[in-house]
Each structure stands twice: as structure tokens, then as C-alpha cells.
Amino acid sequence: MSLLRQVMDHPLDPGYEAARRATGGVRPQRGVVTRIWVGLLAVLLGAVTVVAARELRRPEPSALAARTLLESQISERQGDVDTLSRRVSQVGAEVETLRSDALSDASPSLLDTLNRDGVLSGSTALQGPGVVVTLRDAPVLKDADVDPDSRVQDLDLQIVVNSLWSVGAEAVAINDQRLTPVTAVRSAGDAILVNLQPVSSPYSVVAIGDPGKLQSGLARSPAGDWMVSLTNFGIQSSTVGQSELDVPGDDSVRLRYARPVESPATDGSGDATPAAGGPTSDEDQGYGQ
Secondary structure, three states: OHHHHHHHHOOOOHHHHHHHHHOOOOOOOOOHHHHHHHHHHHHHHHHHHHHHHHHHHOOOHHHHHHHHHHHHHHHHHHHHHHHHHHHHHHHHHHHHHHHHHHHHHHOHHHHHHHHHHHHHHOOOOEEEEEEEEEEEOOOOOOOOOOOHHHOOOHHHHHHHHHHHHHOOOOEEEEOOEEOOOOOOEEEEOOEEEEOOEEEOOOEEEEEEOOHHHHHHHHHHOHHHHHHHHHHHHOOEEEEEEEEEEEEOOOOOOOOOEEEOOOOOEEOOOOOEEOOOOOOOOOOOOEEEO
């Protein structure tokens, strides 16, 4: 108890106690001049900090000029790509017309086969009834940080597309990019690529098929529950049936190699043998994509 009482009655160390008594128990006061100098020093340090921060955030003239030049080159090249893409589509349509005219009389069965293969491969444009599934990124306030979960991801589009195929879609396109057996829907940074072409919100998934069957089937599929869950992140989705929709063909689908099958020759025993230069394996004969 005596130790506790001593601590309560004499909290200061004896040395500090002696110093306090020597000054009369009053803290020394700073002079007016000292306070003024301290205030000026604080203002000066604050001003220097602000100026340094602005200089660090300001882009250098050379970097700004290089960025401006790069942006102009990208816009110019994109314009050239769009022009050439339209030209490719135009020439492709002319080739399809000439092929149809040539085969309609010479080989109608071959023309029918080519048309069916074009539908399956995605190289032929289609028109008919179907549904349009639209996905939109969540609204973002100006200068606000963007939450990645509030943006449509490649996985969201993959789930919708796979569900549409499973419920009977005959052809599907995302933002006018036709989906083929070799199409990849994937992300590259913040962008989503379809057929290696960037697409952005709103994402319009067009599917050709029976509108009623597609709508009801999509609602019961995993994509239905998935799109409902996306509303928790502010992503908006809708499914609308339409009586007439257009799905473009994929001009990049081309016949890469083909070899005519020659008539087999017969040897002395009467067995058929491959002709010289003819196909000798399943890989060599027929057509490939």
C-alpha cells in the first residue's frame, strides 16, 4: 500500500520534479517571433509539397506528344481496317453470287451441300426469327473507381451463348461477330474479344431460332439464374423475341486446302490401288477448314 501511495502522491521522477520546481511549475513559453517563424516554415513546406505533387503528375511534353501521335495512328489504322473489311465483305458476296450462279445449273446437289456447310461453319449469313439478349455494364459515376464485378465479363457471355446453343439456337452473333466452331470469347485486359475483335457494352447476343423456345429454354437454363445474379452487381440484362433478325457470316472462314480424288486404278489381281499422286490417308482426302 505504501508503494501505491507513493506512486499516486509522487508520480514524477525526482529529477523531473526538481526541474519543475526550479521553473516554478510553469512551462516555458515560446516567443512571438518563434511562433511566426514556425508558421511561415509550415506554410512554405506545404507549398513546396503541393508544387512537387503537381509537377510529378504533369505529363512530360515528349510523352504527351508521343501519346497523341500514337492515338492518331491507331485511329488511322482502324479506319483502314474498317475500309478493307467492308471491301472483303463486298468481294465475298460477289464470289458467293458467282458460285451460286455457276453451280445452280452445273451441280445443284453440290450447291446445296455448300450452303448447308456454310450454315454449320458460320460463313453464310442468315435471316429469321429469334431472340436478342442484351447485357449492360453497371452505371459508373464520374471519377469513381470502377468495380470489375460491375462490368460484363467474358464468362458471362460464354454462359449465355452456351445456353442458347443448348436450347436450339441455329446461329449466334455477339455485336455483329458471328460465332463459329473456332470462335473464342475471351478477355484481354479490360476488353472482351470475339473472333479477336474487341466488343464493348452493351453486348447484344443475337440468336436465330424459335423465339418462344429460346426464351423459355434460356429462362430455365443456367444462364437464366446467372443473369438474375448479375443484377446484384448492377449489370442489366434483357431478353426480347423478334420476328426478323439478321446474323452476319464470318468472312474469315475459308477453305485452306483441297485435293481432288482421282479415279482408283486396278492392278492385275483386280484390286483397286491408289493412283499416283492420289490421297493415301484420311487426312489427305476431302476438305479442311
